[in-house]
Amino acid sequence: MNTPLALGLYRCLLAFYPTGFRTEFEAEMKAVFTQALVEKRASAVCLLWRELRDCPGMVWRTHLTERRERMTPTSSIQAQTRPAHSLVTASSWRDACLAALAFLIYLWYSAAGVILSALSEPLHLTRNMQSRITGYVAGVILAVDLIVVLLSWRRGWPRWSLPYLGVVLTWLVLVFQSLIKNDGSLLIFTALLVALIIILLAALGSWWKGLHSFYERLHRDWTLFGLVYLSYTPWVFIFMLDETRYQTTGTLLSSAILSLGVLFYLRCTRLGWQALVLPVAYTAASLVATYYLKAYGIYWQPFFESGHFDMLTIMLLLAIAPLLVVGFFELGRYAFNRWLQAA
Amino acid sequence: MPPSPNALPLTEPTLLILLSLSPGPKHGYAIMKEVETLSGGRVRLSTGTLYGALKRLLDEDWIVRVDDPEPNGTDRERKAYSLTDQGRYLLKAEVDRLHKLVSVAKLRVVET
Numbered sequence: 001m002n003t004p005l006a007l008g009l010y011r012c013l014l015a016f017y018p019t020g021f022r023t024e025f026e027a028e029m030k031a032v033f034t035q036a037l038v039e040k041r042a043s044a045v046c047l048l049w050r051e052l053r054d055c056p057g058m059v060w061r062t063h064l065t066e067r068r069e070r071m072t073p074t075s076s077i078q079a080q081t082r083p084a085h086s087l088v089t090a091s092s093w094r095d096a097c098l099a100a101l102a103f104l105i106y107l108w109y110s111a112a113g114v115i116l117s118a119l120s121e122p123l124h125l126t127r128n129m130q131s132r133i134t135g136y137v138a139g140v141i142l143a144v145d146l147i148v149v150l151l152s153w154r155r156g157w158p159r160w161s162l163p164y165l166g167v168v169l170t171w172l173v174l175v176f177q178s179l180i181k182n183d184g185s186l187l188i189f190t191a192l193l194v195a196l197i198i199i200l201l202a203a204l205g206s207w208w209k210g211l212h213s214f215y216e217r218l219h220r221d222w223t224l225f226g227l228v229y230l231s232y233t234p235w236v237f238i239f240m241l242d243e244t245r246y247q248t249t250g251t252l253l254s255s256a257i258l259s260l261g262v263l264f265y266l267r268c269t270r271l272g273w274q275a276l277v278l279p280v281a282y283t284a285a286s287l288v289a290t291y292y293l294k295a296y297g298i299y300w301q302p303f304f305e306s307g308h309f310d311m312l313t314i315m316l317l318l319a320i321a322p323l324l325v326v327g328f329f330e331l332g333r334y335a336f337n338r339w340l341q342a343a
Numbered sequence: 344m345p346p347s348p349n350a351l352p353l354t355e356p357t358l359l360i361l362l363s364l365s366p367g368p369k370h371g372y373a374i375m376k377e378v379e380t381l382s383g384g385r386v387r388l389s390t391g392t393l394y395g396a397l398k399r400l401l402d403e404d405w406i407v408r409v410d411d412p413e414p415n416g417t418d419r420e421r422k423a424y425s426l427t428d429q430g431r432y433l434l435k436a437e438v439d440r441l442h443k444l445v446s447v448a449k450l451r452v453v454e455t
Contacts, residue, residue, distance in 0.1 A: 017391075021398065028422065029390040032371040042387075050389040058391040062398070 003037050006044040013051055016059045018066040068340055089269070095160035096266035100259035102163035102231055142171055156213035159266060162224055166231030169194050174235070188311050194232045195318045198225060222322040226278045227265065229319050233258060233282060236315065237289045254285040261285075275327075279320050286312045350403070353437050357396055359386055361405070361426065361434045368409050368425035371397070397424060405430030 010033050014026055036047055091099070149168050152161030173193045202225075205215025218224050234255045241250040261281020268274045290312075317324075353361070356378070363369060363377035374397075375388050388396075400406040404427055411423040426434065 013391075021394075025394040025398065028371050029394050031421065032375065032390050032393070035372045036375070036390075050387060051391055054389040054391045058389075058395045062395055065398070065402075 003034075003044065006037060006048055007034065009048055010051060013055050016055065018063050020066050020069075021062045064340065067337070091159055091266040093267070095158065096263045099160040099163050099227070099266055100263045102167055103234060103255050103259040103262055142168070145171070153210075157217055159217070159224065159227070162217075162228045163231040163262065166194070166198075166228040169197050169228075170232045170235055173197070188314060191232060191236070191311070191315050191318060195229055195321075198228050218322075221271070221274075222326045223265075223271070223274045223278065225322045226319040227262065230258065230262075230278060230282055233285065233315065236311070237285070240289055250289050250291075254289045257281055257285040257288060275320075275323055279316060282316055282319060286316075350433060351437055351440055353433075355382075355386060356388060356392060357400070358434075358437060360388075360393070360396055360400070361430060361437075364406060364424060364426045364430075365434060368411075368423040370411050370421050370423045374424065400424075400430065403429075405433055 007030075010030070014022060014029065017026075033047065033051070036042070037044055042050075145164055145168050148161060148164040152158055152164065155161075157165075170190070173190050176193075177190060201211055202215050202218045205211030205213070205218075234251065237251050237254045258281055261277055261284075264281075265274055265277045268277060290309075359378040359381050360374055362381055363374050369377065371390070371393060375390075375393055378386055378388050378393075397406065401408070401424075406424045407427055408422045409425045411421045
């Protein structure tokens with residue numbers, strides 16, 4: 001085996017060591033290995049085999065040591081301070097209100113439908129949506145949405161803009177569904193598709209510069225996934241309450257609850273509260289919507305056995321899925337660190 | 344401050360590394376060669392084991408980094424390692440422990 005190849009393989013082995021260890025010793029280790037190769041103290045294969053044999057144990061040990069060092073507070077101030085990851089920066093009131101408005105977009109649409117359609121049939125909103133005038137209104141709202149999304153893209157996806165992205169994705173998925181002749185009754189299909197697109201965008205952002213800030217933002221705070229995703233839910237309430245007497249009231253109340261949830265979410269300074277606010281707002285909004293379904297009397301079967309309950313629960317689980325995954329991961333890490341401290 | 348008695352016994356590579364540093368400061372490659380010589384070719388350290396042990400010894404303040412006493416002109420930042428007072432104390436304690444152990448073992452072997 002020639003020297004450059006042996007050195008290349010050795011460099012690959014060094015990559016497994018933790019960063020701190022490499023910063024401190026990598027240059028020296030390379031120099032020692034090179035000298036051993038040059039002085040032919042043993043064959044290159046033999047030297048490499050020796051390194052390979054000891055590598056797993058040493059890598060494991062050095063990683064443990066480095067981790068333990070990181071966990072040890074270096075000063076009393078550090079020991080007393082709350083861990084940085086549990087604190088988040090609250091958005092301004094203006095940004096929080098802007099984000100909350102995204103959840104009311106469907107209401108603007110419905111309100112426009114009510115105003116513009118004949119007064120004799122003001123409550124059949126879904127039918128009104130199909131009319132030409134409400135079509136124009138929908139077009140204007142979508143155009144505004146798209147502009148907001150494009151602007152926020154240029155500004156590195158500020159948090160307040162994320163619900164607008166969710167709204168645009170919902171529109172795109174609905175258009176796609178109409179193209180494949182799905183009338184939108186399969187709400188869970190739409191919900192899954194929206195969630196999948198958000199995950200794909202985040203994954204794309206890990207290597208494509210254009211979406212890198214979106215990926216970074218979600219990677220730092222996985223609760224933001226719920227913020228994007230839940231902007232799809234007002235659609236669900238519209239479909240659920242479609243053609244019922246309480247469509248406007250139900251949708252208004254549910255969307256208002258979601259908006260309030262978003263407002264609190266963006267004003268929160270604690271990650272724990274943030275993680276809680278959105279699921280709670282969503283659950284409350286769902287309960288209000290289903291209450292109106294019951295009141296209208298179209299619920300002949302118990303709610304908990306109905307298809308709506310399944311769908312709403314699946315949507316809630318989808319909204320908090322990344323958070324659950326990260327939560328379990330953090331829990332595992334916490335347990336591991338405790339074990340490490342005890343060992 | 345003398346090292347904690349819990350530090351003993353030392354592992355064979357650690358003992359050999361400390362022994363190799365006993366006469367004076369040495370750089371990484373010299374330590375590797377010395378360890379091989381001291382052990383009669385039985386212990387051949389890989390760079391991973393050597394620097395893992397050196398890091399632990401540095402963290403425990405048993406050795407320190409010093410300027411290389413024999414710079415070869417090619418490695419601009421080659422560092423050497425030297426025993427601290429603590430390290431020397433610990434090495435002596437380990438050698439005493441081994442000496443006692445060997446004495447007891449010898450007596451037993453003669454008796455049987």
